[in-house]
Amino acid sequence: MNVHSEKIVFDLPIQLESGATLSSFELMIETYGELNQNKDNAVLVCHAFSGSHHAAGIKTEGEKPGWWDQIIGDGKTIDTSKYFVVSVNNLGGCNGSSGPTSLSPETNKLYGSSFPEVSVKDWINAQKILLDHLEIGLWQMVAGGSLGGMQALQWAVSYPNLVKRAAIIAASSTISSQNIALNEVAREIIRKDENFAGGDYHLQNIKPKKGLKAARMLGHITYLSEANMRKRFGRKLQNPDTKIDDEVSYEVENYLQYKGEQFSEAFDANSYILMTKAMDSFDPAKDFNQDLVECFKNIQAKLFIASFDSDWLFPKEYGKAIQIAAIKAGVRSSYVEFEGDYGHDSFLFNSNNYATTLKNFLESDE
């Protein structure tokens, strides 16, 4: 598999949904496979809220495989020997694209808390500029899980003639009050870290790591299923030799501490807030008088909507609601519910029925 990584500077303004404008912006991307001569074998994969452009493969020694490595690769579900796969770090992220941890071209200082609010539509618009830059004719498929699935849906709505297929996995057309509440608890934990400094912690060379860690620990629980946690950890006590700190008793505590710690090293607190806010505000029907059926009437893409039985964060009713609106609008669409061992995170893993069905969708007749 040919892995290519690049930071692209777009020396043109982009107007954001909030009304703010970035006078220029950068997108960090990774691509896998080769664009064919007709430029019609491209697939866009969109990351979930804490993901990045690194979706597959290993470029440098010691690097972890990308977040969808089980799905993307030569001979895999999204077969990079046939398709040219594009993955983008979204605006507001912290992995190389313009965001709180990048330099503002106006001030030549880190954006920090001054990076404007971003939305799913803003991301789609930036990805559209990327599509033109890469001289890709259209996407054979736009795919993603969770917040990535919401981007796939928004693509089908915003640019109907540029998307042949949209795979909307473990996603929703709007998130629930409970989802927003969980996001707000996480944001509150981050904001109340004494190192947060109103979001301008970088000026003092500090990081609100404690808050970020606790927010991630909370979030991580919501991505797993109760059954999966029971199977994996049960009530097993943590081996004293490998305890992350003395307060830990059970394996599950140690695991969450470890995952939270790792995340707080790698991720940015302002990005966390921006990305979760983009998730909260996602609502493709808001330009259509809150009428999702009207909103879907322009869609030309075929939709593949999937939920996982163990996902309690984005339960199957969310996926079904998308398809019911799609049927009413006469949009070609399938809804499938898969067995998944990993709760909301199930979309990341290759399981036989899920992988085969997604592959069939990508390779199906038009």
Added chain:
Amino acid sequence: MSKSLENIVTNWVAVESKVIDFGCGDGSLLKALISSKSITGYGVENDPKKIQDCIANGISVIQQDIDQGLFEYKNMDFDMAIMASSIQCLRRPKEAMETILEVASQCVITLPNFGNWELRTGLLTGKMPSSSQLPAKWYETENIHLCTIADFEELCKTEAFNIHRKVYLNKQGETSWLTDRFPNIFAAEAVYLIGK
């Protein structure tokens, strides 16, 4: 689905109509209707392998246990519902038919005829009969509400399900003067177009 059955349904479906096929299998009937009648079609299926096949065939499919979710498809402007060889598998066929007629104003129902003479004589041996339409053993069959043509048409009469059109087929999937004259004895399968 036999070619003759496919032809009958194709004749009854209007061009560019919106069709839902309950128990759509691999989606081949919908695929045929899309190419011959330019319909917008959705299949309902609960078997993962068949769902995979539908999607490979480019057919829109909804994963759903028909026994539980027929009511979800009301108010979706379907012109026609198709239920081929599955009405006898449902837990409550009468209620299912009432619901289907709320999903779409017209419904195609196909039915294996338990009154067929081969099954009648089979029963004379003292054991549950089987045929090419009904091959499974009694303990393995999904057909929990088998009936004869006479039974079904009586139900339609008492419940005011109007039979607009009907075709009786022998076990070769053909019409004949025998099946037309004595359907409840000679037809292996009946196909109905039902409305309210």
